[in-house]
Amino acid sequence: MSQIKRVAIVGGNHGNELTGVHLVKKFQQYPNLINRASFETLALLGNLKAIEEGKRYIEKDLNRCFTNQGLQNPQLSSYEDKRAKEIQQILQPPNQPFADVIVDLHSTTANMGLTLIFCDMHPLLLRLGAYLSSINPLVKVCINQESKENGFLRSLCELGFVIEVGAVAQNILNAELFQKTEQLIYAVLDYFEECNQGNIPQTSSPLTLYKYIGTVDYPRSSGGDIQAMIHPQLQFRDYEPLNPGDPMFLTFAGKDIFYEGESTVYPIFINEAAYYEKGIAMYLSQKYQEIV
Amino acid sequence: MSQIKRVAIVGGNHGNELTGVHLVKKFQQYPNLINRASFETLALLGNLKAIEEGKRYIEKDLNRCFTNQGLQNPQLSSYEDKRAKEIQQILQPPNQPFADVIVDLHSTTANMGLTLIFCDMHPLLLRLGAYLSSINPLVKVCINQESKENGFLRSLCELGFVIEVGAVAQNILNAELFQKTEQLIYAVLDYFEECNQGNIPQTSSPLTLYKYIGTVDYPRSSGGDIQAMIHPQLQFRDYEPLNPGDPMFLTFAGKDIFYEGESTVYPIFINEAAYYEKGIAMYLSQKYQEIV
Numbered sequence: 001m002s003q004i005k006r007v008a009i010v011g012g013n014h015g016n017e018l019t020g021v022h023l024v025k026k027f028q029q030y031p032n033l034i035n036r037a038s039f040e041t042l043a044l045l046g047n048l049k050a051i052e053e054g055k056r057y058i059e060k061d062l063n064r065c066f067t068n069q070g071l072q073n074p075q076l077s078s079y080e081d082k083r084a085k086e087i088q089q090i091l092q093p094p095n096q097p098f099a100d101v102i103v104d105l106h107s108t109t110a111n112m113g114l115t116l117i118f119c120d121m122h123p124l125l126l127r128l129g130a131y132l133s134s135i136n137p138l139v140k141v142c143i144n145q146e147s148k149e150n151g152f153l154r155s156l157c158e159l160g161f162v163i164e165v166g167a168v169a170q171n172i173l174n175a176e177l178f179q180k181t182e183q184l185i186y187a188v189l190d191y192f193e194e195c196n197q198g199n200i201p202q203t204s205s206p207l208t209l210y211k212y213i214g215t216v217d218y219p220r221s222s223g224g225d226i227q228a229m230i231h232p233q234l235q236f237r238d239y240e241p242l243n244p245g246d247p248m249f250l251t252f253a254g255k256d257i258f259y260e261g262e263s264t265v266y267p268i269f270i271n272e273a274a275y276y277e278k279g280i281a282m283y284l285s286q287k288y289q290e291i292v
Numbered sequence: 293m294s295q296i297k298r299v300a301i302v303g304g305n306h307g308n309e310l311t312g313v314h315l316v317k318k319f320q321q322y323p324n325l326i327n328r329a330s331f332e333t334l335a336l337l338g339n340l341k342a343i344e345e346g347k348r349y350i351e352k353d354l355n356r357c358f359t360n361q362g363l364q365n366p367q368l369s370s371y372e373d374k375r376a377k378e379i380q381q382i383l384q385p386p387n388q389p390f391a392d393v394i395v396d397l398h399s400t401t402a403n404m405g406l407t408l409i410f411c412d413m414h415p416l417l418l419r420l421g422a423y424l425s426s427i428n429p430l431v432k433v434c435i436n437q438e439s440k441e442n443g444f445l446r447s448l449c450e451l452g453f454v455i456e457v458g459a460v461a462q463n464i465l466n467a468e469l470f471q472k473t474e475q476l477i478y479a480v481l482d483y484f485e486e487c488n489q490g491n492i493p494q495t496s497s498p499l500t501l502y503k504y505i506g507t508v509d510y511p512r513s514s515g516g517d518i519q520a521m522i523h524p525q526l527q528f529r530d531y532e533p534l535n536p537g538d539p540m541f542l543t544f545a546g547k548d549i550f551y552e553g554e555s556t557v558y559p560i561f562i563n564e565a566a567y568y569e570k571g572i573a574m575y576l577s578q579k580y581q582e583i584v
Contacts, residue, residue: 169401169461171565175521229467273463
C-alpha cells in the first residue's frame with residue numbers, strides 16, 4: 001500500500017456543529033496534538049461565515065458543493081460555492097501533494113454515537129473501521145455509496161470520510177462527546193501512522209457495517225406541513241432493529257403510524273434537525289458482517 | 293378573586309422551538325381541545341417569519357420586545373418590534389377584554405423538564421404551581437423577578453407565565469415532551485376552569501420554588517471566544533445542587549474549573565444553545581419551600 005502523506009481534519013463544514021469547530025480550533029492552537037512522524041496533518045475550518053453566524057450555512061449547504069461540475073464552474077457566486085473552491089485549493093493545491101485523507105467532523109441531533117461514514121468499501125477504510133469499532137463499541141461504520149455525486153467534501157479524495165457525533169443539539173458543545181471525538185481522531189491518526197510504518201493494527205472480530213438503503217420522510221399534509229413526529233419508541237434508537245409493524249411515527253392527533261416494510265431495517269439519523277427541510281425523518285440501513 | 297375571562301396560549305415566540313409551534317397549530321385546528329366553559333381561549337403563533345425560516349428570530353429576539361417603551365415607539369422598524377405591537381393588539385385589543393392569562397410556550401436544550409417561569413409571587417400562580425407540581429414531579433417552578441423590564445411577552449399581563457420544556461434540540465420535535473407539554477396545558481386550563489367555578493384545587497404539600505439569583509458566563513478569551521464547556525458532571529443536571537468546589541466547566545485543554553461560590557446553588561438553563569450569544573452558560577437559582 002502507498003504511504004499516506006497528508007491528512008486534513010475539517011470542522012465546521014456546517015457552521016452550527018460546534019464539536020468539530022472547537023476541535024479544529026484546538027488543533028490549530030496545539031498542532032503537536034495532531035502531528036505524526038510520517039505524514040503532515042492540516043486542521044481547517046469549513047464554512048467560516050456560517051460558523052460566525054451560528055448557522056448550518058449562509059446560502060446553501062457547503063457539504064453539497066463539492067461536485068466536479070460546481071468546482072469547475074466559475075459562474076457560481078454563492079458564498080458556499082466560492083468557499084468550496086477555496087477549500088479545494090487548500091486541500092488539493094496545484095503542483096503540490098494532495099491531501100490523501102480527509103476527516104470531516106460533523107455532529108447530529110440523532111443518537112449516532114461516534115459514526116464513521118464512508119463513500120465506498122475501500123479496504124483501508126474498512127480495516128480502519130474494524131479496528132476503531134473493536135477498541136470502542138460506541139464506534140459504528142456506515143457506507144453511503146450514493147455520495148460521490150452528492151457534492152460531499154469527503155468525496156474529494158479516495159480516503160475521505162465523515163465522523164458524525166451525537167446526539168448533540170445544534171449550537172451547543174457536549175463536553176463528553178467532545179472528548180470522545182478527540183480521542184477517536186487521535187486513534188485515527190495513530191492508525192495511519194502505524195500503517196505508514198508497516199505495522200497495520202490487526203483485528204480478529206468481523207466488522208459490522210450499516211449500508212444506506214433509502215430515506216423516509218415525515219407524513220406531511222398536501223401543503224407540505226409535517227403531520228407527525230418520530231415515535232417515542234423510535235426516538236434515540238439509531239442502529240436498533242426496526243421490524244415490520246413497529247411504531248415509527250406519532251401523529252399530532254396521537255395516532256401511531258407503523259413501519260410497513262417487509263423486512264427488518266436499521267434506522268439512522270433519526271430526527272436530525274437539519275433534515276426536516278430535506279424531507280428526511282431518518283435513513284434506513286441494512287446491517288452486514290464483513291471479514292476485513 | 294376575580295374571574296379569568298380570556299387565556300392566550302402562544303407558541304413560536306422563538307421560531308426554532310417547535311414544540312410550542314406545533315401545539316398551537318394543533319389547538320388552532322382543534323379548538324375544542326382548549327375551550328373551557330367559563331373563559332375564552334386563544335391560540336396564537338408568535339414570530340411568524342422566524343417560524344417559517346426555522347430561526348430563533350429574524351432581526352432581534354421577539355421575547356425582548358415587549359417593553360412599554362418599545363411598544364409605544366412607532367419608530368422601531370425591525371420585524372420583531374412590529375410583530376410585538378401586532379401581538380399586543382391581538383392580546384389587548386382597545387375597548388375589548390384583555391387576555392388576563394398568557395401561557396408562553398418555549399423549549400430549551402437544557403434539561404429543564406416541564407418548568408413554569410413566573411415574573412413574581414402572584415398567589416394564584418403560586419397555587420397553580422403547587423397544584424401542577426403535586427400531580428407531576430417533572431413540573432418545576434421558577435421565579436425570575438427581574439423580568440418586568442426585560443420585554444418578555446409574559447409581562448404583558450399579571451398572570452403571564454412561561455412553560456419551558458427540555459431537553460430538546462432546536463428545530464426538532466420530541467414526541468414524548470410534546471405530549472407531556474400538551475397534558476400540562478390541559479391541566480392549566482382545567483385549573484383555571486375550576487377556579488372560575490369556585491372550586492380551587494387544594495394541595496397539601498409545600499411548593500418548591502427556584503428563584504433566579506444570577507447568571508454565569510463561559511470562561512472566555514480576551515477576544516470573546518469561549519475557552520471551556522459545561523463540565524460533564526454538570527451537563528443535564530438542572531435543578532440539582534451545585535456545591536462550592538464542584539466541577540462547573542471543562543476547558544478545551546481538559547482542565548476542570550470549579551464552582552467558587554460560598555453556598556450551594558441550583559443551576560438551571562445549563563447549556564442552552566440560544567444563551568451562548570447572550571453570555572450565559574447557566575442561571576443560578578436558590579431553592580425555597582413555600583406554603584401556599
